[in-house]
Amino acid sequence: MKKILMAILATLLITTTLAGCGNSESSDLNKSFGTKAITITPTDVTREKAASDRKIILRVKVKVKNHSKKAMGIGAGNFQLKDDNGKTYDIYGMKSNSLGQEIMPGESIKGNVYFEVPADLERGWVDYSVFLNEEPAAEWLLTFPK
Numbered sequence: 200m201k202k203i204l205m206a207i208l209a210t211l212l213i214t215t216t217l218a219g220c221g222n223s224e225s226s227d228l229n230k231s232f233g234t235k236a237i238t239i240t241p242t243d244v245t246r247e248k249a250a251s252d253r254k255i256i257l258r259v260k261v262k263v264k265n266h267s268k269k270a271m272g273i274g275a276g277n278f279q280l281k282d283d284n285g286k287t288y289d290i291y292g293m294k295s296n297s298l299g300q301e302i303m304p305g306e307s308i309k310g311n312v313y314f315e316v317p318a319d320l321e322r323g324w325v326d327y328s329v330f331l332n333e334e335p336a337a338e339w340l341l342t343f344p345k
Contacts, residue, residue, distance in 0.1 A: 226342040254315055257314045259312045289314070326338040
């Protein structure tokens with residue numbers, strides 16, 4: 200009886216451990232975060248070729264909604280990407296269709312935020328700060344397509 204109980208406990212422990220590992224690959228794509236005045240939702244992530252084979256351009260499409268009673272500005276510079284080791288990647292500003300505009304009260308816009316990252320990077324934390332050099336107001340874990 201003791202051996203059967205130990206086998207059942209071992210099976211439960213292995214199952215729980217494997218289930219926890221599966222959740223580490225989750226992504227916050229399509230989850231809205233932000234502040235009381237503004238919410239941001241990443242809606243799509245794609246890869247584009249870069250000048251170097253060791254790097255790629257990562258495009259994160261976002262939807263932004265202004266909940267305040269006044270116009271607000273938002274740009275790609277409000278975003279930053281960091282990997283699991285804490286290395287940060289700033290925006291890639293060479294794209295003409297990068298996010299950067301004013302949002303009127305109650306309205307939503309869509310735009311792109313670009314990052315130049317190593318080609319083997321599989322996921323990262325994208326964060327949004329209301330003002331530059333300020334603590335992030337929102338953060339998403341995004342899994343990148345291969």
